[in-house]
Amino acid sequence: MGRGRILKLSLGLSQVQFRYWLEYYGYNKSFLQFVRLFENQKSNYYIVEWYINQNNFRDLLDLSKIYTGKKNMYYVKKLVEALEIIKITRSDNMSFLQGLSNKNIIDNWDTLISHSLKKADNIIIEKIEKGQDQLIKSRKELGATSWFVIECFELPENYFAVMLEEGHVINYVLLKYDQTNDEFFSIYESNINENDG
Numbered sequence: 721m722g723r724g725r726i727l728k729l730s731l732g733l734s735q736v737q738f739r740y741w742l743e744y745y746g747y748n749k750s751f752l753q754f755v756r757l758f759e760n761q762k763s764n765y766y767i768v769e770w771y772i773n774q775n776n777f778r779d780l781l782d783l784s785k786i787y788t789g790k791k792n793m794y795y796v797k798k799l800v801e802a803l804e805i806i807k808i809t810r811s812d813n814m815s816f817l818q819g820l821s822n823k824n825i826i827d828n829w830d831t832l833i834s835h836s837l838k839k840a841d842n843i844i845i846e847k848i849e850k851g852q853d854q855l856i857k858s859r860k861e862l863g864a865t866s867w868f869v870i871e872c873f874e875l876p877e878n879y880f881a882v883m884l885e886e887g888h889v890i891n892y893v894l895l896k897y898d899q900t901n902d903e904f905f906s907i908y909e910s911n912i913n914e915n916d917g
Contacts, residue, residue: 732758734768744770745838766837766876816875825892825910832881832894833873840872840880848872848882848895848904855904856884858891858911867891879907 727739731754744767745757757763775786784795816835820828848855852867867884875881878897883890892910897903 732764732767733761734764736764736767736771740771741767762837762876817879820894820908822908822910822912825894825908829881829883829892832875835875836873836881837876838874840874844874844880844897845869845872848880851904852884855895855906856891856893857906857909880904 727737727742729738730736731738731741741754741757745754745763749757772783772786777783777786780796780799781791781793783799784790784792788795816828816832820832825832848869849867856867867886869882870885870890871881871883873881878899880895880897882893882895884893885891889911893906894908895904896907898905
């Protein structure tokens with residue numbers, strides 16, 4: 721089988737073509753890592769959400785055409801059923817926010833990372849570093865001029881868990897990305913003191 725045909729194979733629970741799996745999850749994964757993604761419900765949900773958002777659609781009939789190549793009432797029925805399931809499970813996907821605060825974000829860091837979809841790409845990291853003066857509320861210490869991103873993880877619903885460093889100080893931050901306006905908002909930050917703005 722040629723490379724072109726392999727890239728067009730529909731894989732995973734969601735039957736998304738392999739080329740889109742590569743585009744979304746990256747080219748640096750092993751075959752075994754991809755097999756795990758194919759079998760993971762959350763991985764399938766996020767790739768389908770990403771794939772659908774690449775296309776404009778007005779209603780579920782349009783959506784069925786995006787997904788299957790033609791308008792298909794059977795798929796509309798399946799999409800309605802899937803949306804009902806998503807409503808029920810979406811709160812589970814967002815459980816990492818429950819009880820989170822500036823004071824306990826460090827203690828809950830591993831829980832945040834366990835909800836990670838993937839490591840954020842360099843474009844996201846650059847945006848965070850460039851916009852840090854508006855995003856990061858913690859004061860810089862010992863003459864430091866910039867925070868640097870050490871780790872950045874993409875979470876469900878456009879949240880990002882970001883570990884930053886300036887000199888010897890580590891700051892754990894939860895950010896929300898607004899795709900429409902292409903901007904980040906700080907939600908929680910470990911190093912905020914009462915006097916920080």
